Amino acid sequence: MENNKIHYIDGSDLRNLVFLTENMPKPVEISFSHNPLLCNCQSEAFISWLSSYFETNKRRKYTCTLDGDDIVVDDKAVDEAKFLCIRSRVVAVSVSTGIAIFFIISLAITFTVYRKRKREIVRKRANFLEDFKNGLLEQKFLCFVSFSSEDEGHDIGLIYEKLRESLKALTGIEQEVVRFGDKHINPGFPIVDEILRCVSESCVAFFVVSNSFCESRWCQMEIREAYQLKKPIILICKEDIDLTIMTPLMLKIFRQFTRAKFVTNENDQMELVPDFSHFSSSILKLAALRYEEGTY
Template sequence: MDTIDQLAAATNSHKLRIDLSNMPYICSCDDYHMETIQWIHKNRDTFIASPREDYMCTLQDEWLYIFQNALEKTNDYCRLQNLKRNLAISLPIVSVCLLIGLVIFVKIKGFRQRQRERKNIRSQIELGVFPKKFVAFLSFSSEDAELVVETILPRLNSELQRKTTTGTSRVLVCSGDRHFRPGYALGEEIIRCIEDSAVIILAVSKQFCQKEWCRKEVQETYDQNKPIVLLFLEKVEPDEMGKVLRKLFSRYAHASWISDSNGGHIEPDWSILCDALLDLTVNKSDNKTLKWLDLNWFSS
């Protein structure tokens, strides 16, 4: 093209005629191809010779007449390709941003919903209209009674009482030693206490895993579809647990009692544990199935 332009500039343009027809021109978004077609189109009234119908180019296997609609169609095609490319780049980014925004919105909404539900539960407890007789039923082995009854049970009950708006003197934690009715069958009392409680806490130890009545309490809790919190009093290997306990241990987070020089402490702390217990009392579906605890602290 440069050579022909120089020739045209040095020659009388009325005497110069150049035939560039019937050549394999390509119409595309490539800058070189576009420049070629534009150059031919620009010089159609000067030195470009031969019938104009012989100047054609291919655009995506379609033949176009260079002196008719080739430039217009090519430009339209290139604009469409640019739009597709921009959409291909921007849509995933926009989609990810929208997804992140949606996740954040759902998280915030869920957090606020849990706050409202927790506040409602606390109000029910304070006003004495809580639908269950107890917030939690604490199941433990008789061998662990000293630790559970003298240390864990009173602290758990007092911490739950403090979680209400103004505090309550109502007993919120049920235990077999204190609430089983004398003269009644143990199996019947286990079922009654589990039914009267919103959440079941299993104080798990090696002795607990070996006791028949403890296994019955675990099975009854599981059969009633109650939310369960595992509180490990000591390290227990999975093969020492029963089938149901092992299944719960592998699937859900648990709390632990840690011995120390001050008599021991619970992990996570009492506030987190009690908030989780209150959250678990709320029905989440029409069939009244209670959600499970996820303390997000300890997974083994």
């Protein structure tokens, strides 16, 4: 086995070599001269056997390369190879432990920051509701509801009732918080001024969108005023909408923001998706967000 490029022998080859040297009827002379033998963790078993074999058979010593230095293959070399194995395991365990600790700390920090932010959101939302209840804000209503007069009927009235009940349950506020239809219009005043006032005094504007809504200049005026006042806008699609009859501004809002829609359930009744509890929660979150930004 001389004059090869053998670094070490392992696995089944080493087992066969050991068996050969121990079980042959006549002594077997094996030479590893002129091979670039390595002393490392992977070659520990081979170096241990090689040292023992040549010590037993009084053969000359060989050298191996250990961390860039040439050393004699003997018991010391075996100890050095074993040490390398131990060191490798310690390093691997240390790295794994370090990664695990880093992951745990990162997870703990993320969870702490999340809880802190959540508490801060709850606190600011509570502050917003407190100021709103006490009349400290310019806004007197949580939301302004707009729809086409051609759509007025049972379904629109049902939207108002369910929304009012849902917001009352969510906020605990007994007073009217939904500005709906003509209920809060001052008779005798200019229409444009009243539209502007109704939108301005509401935290969030939402529009029940239908094809007739898209074709109504009064509805388009309301949505334009809400947009110019930078009010959070929510759209509810009452039916399949012909996008070609939308104004550019409304089409922009339609495509930019998430929206709700009405669907017909198995009982042939209209249902809001998402439901009114989620819808009311969105109104409150949007209103509180504007409050946190200092818009109100």
